[in-house]
Amino acid sequence: MRDAPPRYPQIVVLATDPDLLDRVLAVAAAAGVEPRVLPDAGAIRGLWAIADLVIVGLEVAPRLATLGLPRRDDVYLVAADDAGGEAPRWSGPLSAAVVLLPSGASWLTAAVADASGRRATDTRLAAFVGGSGGAGATTCAAALAYLAARAGRSTLLIDVDPRGGGIDLVLGAEEEPGWRWPRLERASGHLGELAGQLPRVEGVDLLSMPRLAGVAPAELPAEAIRAVLLAGLRDYDLVVADLPRVPTEAGAEVLRRADRTYLVVSGEIRGLAAARQTLTELNGACGPVSAVLRTRPSGQVDEETVSAGLAVEVVAAFQDEAAVSRAADRGEPPGRAPRSSLTRACRRLLDDLDTADDLVESRPGPGRAA
Numbered sequence: 001m002r003d004a005p006p007r008y009p010q011i012v013v014l015a016t017d018p019d020l021l022d023r024v025l026a027v028a029a030a031a032g033v034e035p036r037v038l039p040d041a042g043a044i045r046g047l048w049a050i051a052d053l054v055i056v057g058l059e060v061a062p063r064l065a066t067l068g069l070p071r072r073d074d075v076y077l078v079a080a081d082d083a084g085g086e087a088p089r090w091s092g093p094l095s096a097a098v099v100l101l102p103s104g105a106s107w108l109t110a111a112v113a114d115a116s117g118r119r120a121t122d123t124r125l126a127a128f129v130g131g132s133g134g135a136g137a138t139t140c141a142a143a144l145a146y147l148a149a150r151a152g153r154s155t156l157l158i159d160v161d162p163r164g165g166g167i168d169l170v171l172g173a174e175e176e177p178g179w180r181w182p183r184l185e186r187a188s189g190h191l192g193e194l195a196g197q198l199p200r201v202e203g204v205d206l207l208s209m210p211r212l213a214g215v216a217p218a219e220l221p222a223e224a225i226r227a228v229l230l231a232g233l234r235d236y237d238l239v240v241a242d243l244p245r246v247p248t249e250a251g252a253e254v255l256r257r258a259d260r261t262y263l264v265v266s267g268e269i270r271g272l273a274a275a276r277q278t279l280t281e282l283n284g285a286c287g288p289v290s291a292v293l294r295t296r297p298s299g300q301v302d303e304e305t306v307s308a309g310l311a312v313e314v315v316a317a318f319q320d321e322a323a324v325s326r327a328a329d330r331g332e333p334p335g336r337a338p339r340s341s342l343t344r345a346c347r348r349l350l351d352d353l354d355t356a357d358d359l360v361e362s363r364p365g366p367g368r369a370a
Helices: 018-030 059-065 087-096 105-116 137-150 222-235 249-255 269-282 301-310 323-327 341-354
Strands: 011-014 037-038 053-057 075-080 097-101 124-130 156-157 204-209 238-243 260-267 287-295 314-319
Touching: 011 018, 011 105, 018 053, 018 075, 018 097, 018 105, 018 301, 053 059, 053 105, 059 087, 075 087, 075 105, 087 097, 097 105, 105 222, 124 137, 124 222, 124 249, 124 269, 124 341, 137 156, 137 204, 137 238, 137 260, 137 341, 156 222, 222 238, 222 249, 238 249, 260 269, 260 301, 260 341, 269 287, 269 301, 287 323, 287 341, 301 314, 314 341
Parallel strands: 011 037, 011 053, 053 075, 075 097, 124 238, 124 260, 156 204, 156 238, 260 287, 287 314
Antiparallel strands: none
16 A cells, blocks of 8 residues: 655645735745645635645635634734734634734744744754653653753753653752643644743753642643644754653654654663563654663663664663762752763763754654654
8 A cells, every 4th residue: 555645734825915915925934834825715615624724814804704614723814013903803703813914923933833843953852761660761851951951952841741740850840830731731733932931940941740639640632742842842952852651642742753762771681671562662653763771780781782682773871870869859950960870871862962963854743754
């Protein structure tokens, strides 16, 4: 059976006012997107349900409202700054957000870029998955985020594991004010800047799971993680995601966008066996997977054994260190000790992420066939 051809995002523009259309096309160009411009309202019927984003000029809104089209998300009604008083009248019938131009050009540019799945070319997304329980994926993700922030990179750390207990605990941020996932679990489409809304510790913005006594953890909606990822990839230099071992729709959203997926392997025979099973579940969900080895005092499994047993590259290794555990108990971020093996391993991961350009076009993602 032949694979379906790649589906590219469609940004549809319906505007007949020349000046307004020029401003919309300038916004699309700034986002690196070539939209499909329609000649009249009737031409939108076949595209209304499948377009990723629809931009409607105020001058065609009355005609569009008479077509009886179903309500949908990601519709933007644009008008000139000096004609904005009329726009709210048509916002409700079209279920559209109003954007005034040119004052709202930067906001609309971000929305178009989000819908197209584009990101800044130097932004990186690193995903961490534990090969087994207690392998150290969360610690490694937090340490990488901490070191990146110390190196001057704007960094977002996202907790995608509803059963992980909350990654804010790892960074000692449980008392820090800011949004947690309950505030964003209904998010969809385009989000504004997350910076300034989330807890920040040691330069790291983090989005953590809640801890609700007596309430079973709930899986994140795929639409919510998608919206957060697009905002993060637009506004940060590095986004680090800590994923659950069990496949979820939210985890799949991260994996298909990740520049690097790191499988953290516990250095004993059972840990290697569990990692092999986890790797099987990752295959096809993301680009190439690399291993990070957490060596154990027993020394049962070394880098060569992991590489041979999993048929993946081991890009870094770190040891069990009592000092790291004691620091975590004090609420200190992992990676703070400059000479620890964890810190050295995460520095190697930062170098590895800087070489990820070759994977940007090949990873599964929005508008690409997996």
